Amino acid sequence: MICANFRPVLPVLMLMLGAMVFLPDSAVAQCRLCAAQPSDASSSRSSGEADKPLSIEITTNLDFSRFALLNRTGGEVELDPASGQRRFSGGIADLGGLSLHGEGRLTGEPGRLVRVQLPERITLSAPNGATADLVKLDTDLPAQARLDRDGRLTFTFGGKLRVTGSASGQFRGRIAITANYE
Template identity: 45%
Template sequence: MKRCLFLLAALFFGAPPAAAQCLLCAQDAAAGQGRKAETPLRIDVETRLDMGRIAVGAMGGEVEIDPASGARRLRGDLVDLGGFALSGTVTVRGEPGAEVRVILPASVDLTSGHGRTARVTGLVTDLSAAPRLGADGRLQFRFGGRLQVAALDDGDYRGRIPVTVEYQ
């Protein structure tokens, strides 16, 4: 199975988008069912996951970003301070028509400059059950998740969300 791994930064206060080529992909690695892939996988981050700005009260809470709509939902003792909440957007390029598998972790811990932590869970994409690269060798998808923040833990939380893409 051909595998490509890219670490996606989850920056929560508007850093510019990043783009990177997968350097772990080997052109001659086997791709599902004995077929050799002609084109290595390439991953470009178009938009980083951004939860916007919130204030956290004594009970803590959770911010959820829907991958399809980008809508932000607040639960618990949180106050919306505005800012743009964005679902992450990733473009995968490779062998036209090839089936791929996208893997996101179950959770990711983020840290603030003051050493506090917050956890992103429930990472999901807007992909179908069996995603394929288009006839142009391209597939774009969005992802979102839930940021869990403990009581009174303010800060600018940052971290990396590993996104793994494999040929099937």
């Protein structure tokens, strides 16, 4: 889609890019709970009780909003996982709009340590066949994340969207987030 309302600073073809990563409204954590877990001294469960399954619910989808590709070398848009702030590098210009870092909620056994893993790279696609890569996904979680006394933990996530060539369109994809008890 060509952006008609944007005046190019450089005499190059301006392409409007809308990049959004939609995640399922509710995704269940991959299960590694089938095998017996060693007891956690910080947990309040007794040795005879079974683990409460760990689940993930995505409450806010990752959305990079709108930007324009200034040249064929492309560039990157980074969404900070904690603040949600966008940073642009390379041949990309900000076209405004509201960007959102993703947010998820884990639910499981109160007091348990958990580990959240994100994929290293995801290829997003637009309806016109164009692609872009989502890389360096990260969360705002500390190294040792723990469910609270109600068995919940909310976290945010972000990453970098790399666009090259003449890619344009509204990019979409799914992020496979894995969460496990430690």
